[in-house]
Amino acid sequence: MRNKATLIYNDLLQKIEQEVYPLGSYLPSENQLCELYGISRETGRKALASLAENGYIQKIRGKGSLVIEHRQYEFPVSGIVSYQELAHQLGIQTRNEVVGFNPNAQLPAHRFTIVEPTVTVAPVTAIKRVRVINGEPAIIDKDYLLKSVVPTIPKTAAETSLYAYLEGQLGLQIAYATKEITMEPANEEDREYLQLDKGAYMAVVRSMTSLADARPFQYTESRHRADKFRFRDFARRQKRG
Amino acid sequence: MRNKATLIYNDLLQKIEQEVYPLGSYLPSENQLCELYGISRETGRKALASLAENGYIQKIRGKGSLVIEHRQYEFPVSGIVSYQELAHQLGIQTRNEVVGFNPNAQLPAHRFTIVEPTVTVAPVTAIKRVRVINGEPAIIDKDYLLKSVVPTIPKTAAETSLYAYLEGQLGLQIAYATKEITMEPANEEDREYLQLDKGAYMAVVRSMTSLADARPFQYTESRHRADKFRFRDFARRQKRG
DNA sequence: TTTGACAGCTTGTCTAAACAAGTTTATAGT
DNA sequence: ACTATAAACTTGTTTAGACAAGCTGTCAAA
Known part of the structure; x- marks a missing residue:
């Protein structure tokens, strides 16, 4: 993918699925993401917004981005997948x-x-x-x-x-x-x-x-x-x- | 709603449904939205991103935000609605x-x-x-x-x-x-x-x-x-x- | 007439900064 | 021991600006 937010989205998603960030844990904070990936806060926030959108995390103000239980891929899925x-x-x-x-x-x-x-x-x-x-x-x-x-x-x-x-x-x-x-x-x-x-x-x-x-x-x-x-x-x- | 992006989202959505912006037409450009609502471009973009997400518009680079056919509310709907x-x-x-x-x-x-x-x-x-x-x-x-x-x-x-x-x-x-x-x-x-x-x-x-x-x-x-x-x-x- | 370059629009990406507001922890005072 | 406050974290909102890249029409050159 060309844009940074998508790259970070994919990286975080992979780490959630590999349980580097397990269910019930918090992702690195937005400021930590800035340092980890060398990006601005807004860019990191776009990645987090997509994860929240797709049901992988729940953002909680004052606390962080909580990894929540997400639907496993079942057959057939929602979304457009061939x-x-x-x-x-x-x-x-x-x-x-x-x-x-x-x-x-x-x-x-x-x-x-x-x-x-x-x-x-x-x-x-x-x-x-x-x-x-x-x-x-x-x-x-x-x-x-x-x-x-x-x-x-x-x-x-x-x-x-x-x-x-x-x-x-x-x-x-x-x-x-x-x-x-x-x-x-x-x-x-x-x-x-x-x-x-x-x-x-x-x-x-x-x-x-x-x-x-x-x-x-x-x-x-x-x-x-x-x-x-x-x-x-x-x-x-x-x-x- | 407290935040501007949601206000603009609701306003645009209403105007789409009332066909102020009919099917197949383009919404005002992002810069025009800035002037219309007195907001910054990023704020307007958040409203547009939500509209795109929910299937009301398709953003086309170089052209604008096209109003597309969206699902009418049918029974029962997707989403969380009581x-x-x-x-x-x-x-x-x-x-x-x-x-x-x-x-x-x-x-x-x-x-x-x-x-x-x-x-x-x-x-x-x-x-x-x-x-x-x-x-x-x-x-x-x-x-x-x-x-x-x-x-x-x-x-x-x-x-x-x-x-x-x-x-x-x-x-x-x-x-x-x-x-x-x-x-x-x-x-x-x-x-x-x-x-x-x-x-x-x-x-x-x-x-x-x-x-x-x-x-x-x-x-x-x-x-x-x-x-x-x-x-x-x-x-x-x-x-x- | 046709072609090509360009200007002026559009959206896409990214940054840096500021302030608001909710949570937690440490601390100082009682 | 308890409490209130403050500091230091967290996310939420908004702005202003810069540059990239896609589309369209104009206008000049071939």
Whole structure:
């Protein structure tokens, strides 16, 4: 990372995870961080603010930055993390089956709001994948990527990691996403690919992902077996005036 | 709110929602904000950073702060918002039935980790409530509040708003929470209170809420009818070094 | 017409300083 | 032994300034 605050954030985070700063202990004070890293106080404070934001510490005035219990990475996580990144972090035995690949599909464009408001249908690349975890098919991912942003996608990228291709090869800057989680009855496709009984339920995560320049480019529908689904979140209470 | 950044955050947020700054437009530049509000640039930047964090704007270098589509408040929301606050914001017709109130209950203390690690059981006040939305019972909330933090809770507080009592009456500063969402088959209690068939599924949200001094004080199990459940989230991608 | 350089905007990063306010500890006085 | 005060820590807020880097339009040169 280029900026100092992120470097310090990563360093402190690593030391929290390695229990150099264990649960219930205090991080070095802001002034100590200045000396330790050779930075100004505000720079250190930015790193601490991010740690607090993500649930690793709680800042207490007059005392310091307390290391608190944070959510471990579970599957699937909140945040934008690609499946491959996640599986790697967790050491999960996983396989990726591309069961559909259509480089010339169409999608109603009302989903991609700001971009092309006049066009009613947008050309997309459609990818359908089944995630097999420990030998059991658990998730169906349906991705639709705007061809105006990503003209071509090699099938091998879908088989390995889509994000590695988008960020690494194409240099796209993936910035943010909105997600919606609902519970829905399994449809025929679900039952077929995931070998489920009738009456089974699915956790469905629909998300729109956008680039740093605010162009939405990817719509995803991720359908999870109910019994395999878990979502963890950390939230801070906002005080409104 | 006391600090300027929060004041400006609230003011900008209001103007975004009232479409003074509509979707797709740019907020005043940072230097303009300085003049508009009579503040320094860093103070304005803190307000903008919070707006970006919560998904209202996307900052684009060289251009400005673009107003992007943000999640409307849906039910239930991410974040820590009390049921009453939420229902009020949404104008939902809602009723609150306290179906259980035990001021002398016990709960395994391993949930409240840092506080009392040696004690195996913690004294809590147990509250069970059914949320009735538009005449239909939709949610069962089971709350357990540590008596070491909140010694007594009037039953009327449970009938109206628990958070209003904790923050308003007792002056407690509720700071953060970790949540976990899973899908589980409905149990007998669910079926009884929510009038469900056998084989019905529930969305279960378990959460631990803590104060500003990092003391966890509340464990909640919120059980939602599957067909009424929806969770919306906004996430930014983190770049790791 | 096209190209290229540049000025003037924008946000991003970083620093140094000052003061307010909450916590802890040492100390002096009772 | 107890208490009140003060000093020395902590984080919280705010400012002013500097320079880097990305975007856009202007204007002059080719």
